[in-house]
Amino acid sequence: MPSLKIIALPATLLYLLFTTIIVLTKGGLTEDNIRQIIRITAASSMLLFSLTFAASSLLHFFCTEYWQALMQARRRLGLSFALSHTVHLLAIIALVEIAYGGDYLQLGDIVGGSIIYLFIFAMAVTSNDTSVTLLGAKNWSKLHKTGSYLIWVGLFGIYLEIALETHALRYWLCAIFGISLLLLRVSAFWDKRINA
Ligand code: HEM
Numbered sequence: 001m002p003s004l005k006i007i008a009l010p011a012t013l014l015y016l017l018f019t020t021i022i023v024l025t026k027g028g029l030t031e032d033n034i035r036q037i038i039r040i041t042a043a044s045s046m047l048l049f050s051l052t053f054a055a056s057s058l059l060h061f062f063c064t065e066y067w068q069a070l071m072q073a074r075r076r077l078g079l080s081f082a083l084s085h086t087v088h089l090l091a092i093i094a095l096v097e098i099a100y101g102g103d104y105l106q107l108g109d110i111v112g113g114s115i116i117y118l119f120i121f122a123m124a125v126t127s128n129d130t131s132v133t134l135l136g137a138k139n140w141s142k143l144h145k146t147g148s149y150l151i152w153v154g155l156f157g158i159y160l161e162i163a164l165e166t167h168a169l170r171y172w173l174c175a176i177f178g179i180s181l182l183l184l185r186v187s188a189f190w191d192k193r194i195n196a
Helices: 004-025 033-061 065-072 074-099 113-123 129-133 136-168 169-192
Strands: none
Touching: 004 033, 004 129, 033 065, 033 074, 033 136, 033 169, 065 074, 065 169, 074 136, 113 136, 129 136, 136 169
8 A cells, every 4th residue: 555656557557558458359449349448448547536536535534544645646546547538538539430430420429528538638737746836726726626526527427327227236336436435525525624
């Protein structure tokens, strides 16, 4: 756990590289394989985002060295999430090129997803102390808070939508997990206010 900060990015890179290679060795760049990579990267993004999103609340409620290490690794985990979701985007581009002949309109409404991507990239490039100084702590915090909640809506909104459509247990579990994360954040927020 103390080295989480050091291993987060390389471990994510290796995970993405190996899973992509494993999927692609089974038949190459087919539509099914690309869709599988999209689902795999959505899952890795969910895990990395959840750790980042819950870190400060977990530290607030359970002030142990483990959660302190998680809090210290938060920026790297956020960057790892951005890396994972960049692969999600590359797989979407490959899907459009291979399955839809380059016609992006076939993806349906991509406005919401594109806005979330702008936030993800803005958050990634400002995940450093220099950006905090340049933007000012208040603006920096606004950008990262708004982005985090939009990502939460994007990720768990999709899982909830699929759960309602397919009734598949794993999608219900993802949606319930997302709601628990939000409850954890809200509880920590009120607890801090009450005890301030
Ligand atoms: C313009 C932007 C985006 C496009 C075009 C897009 C496209 C897709 C497509 C086509 C799938 C279905 C793959 C399949 O199962 O066949 C998918 C799945 C998914 N995407 Fe994206 N996506 C976008 C952005 C995002 C963002 C910003 C998030 C979250 C922050 C996200 C999270 C997910 C999730 C959670 C799934 C479900 C994975 C599963 O079925 O297990 N996507 N996306």
